[in-house]
Amino acid sequence: MRRREELVQTSPTSERQADRGLSAAVDGMAFHEWTTMAELAPYLGKGWRDLLTALPPRQVEPQPLYRSPLGTKLDAAYGEEEYDSFQRLLLDAWSPDRVVLGYDRSILLTASASFYAAEEIIRAINTWTAEAWLARDERLHGLILVSGSLPEVAAQEIRRFARNDRMVGVAIGANALNLTFGHPVYHPIFEAAAEEGLPVVIQTGSDLAANLLTPPIAGGQSSSYGEYKTLNTQSHMSHVAAMILQGLFEKYADLRVLLVGGGLTWVPGEIWRLDYAYRFNHQSTPWLRRLPSAYFKESIRVSTYEMERSLSNDALAAVLSAAPWMRSSLVYTSGFPNRDCLAPDDVASRLPVDWVDDVVRNNALDLFRWPEGNL
């Protein structure tokens, strides 16, 4: 019975309205995606256009190792009907106040070994997002996709869009150089984002490829999509520890980071472990001025997509009650058009009642530095 209710409640094909007395939601990430190089061609330099349009599509992207045999996307998620589907199933059905557009397969480009070609495609994707998507609805906002392979180039790309107030953050995926995001090699990216007041969105799933420098999970290659989906939290755990202990937020105090796609119940345990270890290893990182948990609470946010949905509401409440500060950390992200995406009121129904407004709306307004109030 419960399973059936879940299916109904989480199905974006349902005609139910999202608003059951909730404040209008702010969706911290729904995905959009290009399908053919023809869509990007107008935004490519001529030489690159001639080269890339002669190649099979997606040739430059790292190739995902695993696929769900039944598919992970809603019907008509991408392709010619993409925007119609997006408008009908998300904008009309859920009535969000704002939506931040993230990247699906394109996030794999952020760690491509073909970094020059990837940079050109990334530049085109950003312009395509800004020109072809954001004009469709004023509620839509974009992220500046950047590559970790060439951090200085990424910083230039961030600054290219920094004056576009519809581009509200920076999107990056796998650690292209097989170094955690705490490593100073990536500082140009974080420095540019902090200077321009843009949060950096780190998304799991981008490490889901064999032809990357960085392994998808720790401990050895997984053998199935299920293993990967369960364990992709590991990359977030590594980045969080590294970003905090290697002093990223001490160096860039205004920087904010949103973690997308790795669930949320791991967060309290990691923060407890970080604080505990820091107390007896303080002298190995004396540049830190506060406990790791203090940096996390101030600087890092966690997406509700993909929250652990197998937990009962009571069990989830028990986890969250042990870390009440996560009320300020969680940011509603639908994950649309993935089949496991969540409507605002579905997320709300799983949270403590007094958390709902913050998680579904206020934390995103704060993260993306939007003023309070509807558009």
Next chain:
Amino acid sequence: MYVDAAATADVPETGPLVVQVARREIVLVRWDGQVYALRNICPHQHQSFESGVVRGQFDSVAVGEIDAAEPGRAIIACPWHRWQFDLATGSCLADASYRVRSYPTKVEGDRVLIDIGGSGRRA
């Protein structure tokens, strides 16, 4: 009120010395010519600092840089879980909400005196 705690010569150069003073257990440490006195209770799990590690305190003015210990600035690390405390203030380096009671000291003749009524220096 200063009270006699130990013979100066009994306080080792680097390691801690635990003494009883006015029914309190005090740990004495000599560092860089100065004698420090702390309550012998680690606030983490209430263990003794006896056999704890004493050494210069590193600092940092920038991420990725560790500065050489300043003369006179030192820490004592609890031998059980290595929580580290500033010798002068008793403040936990990692978390100032934890603090060991510290006492002013002075040397008169060949004796170390501690002010057990003093509040000590606070972080």
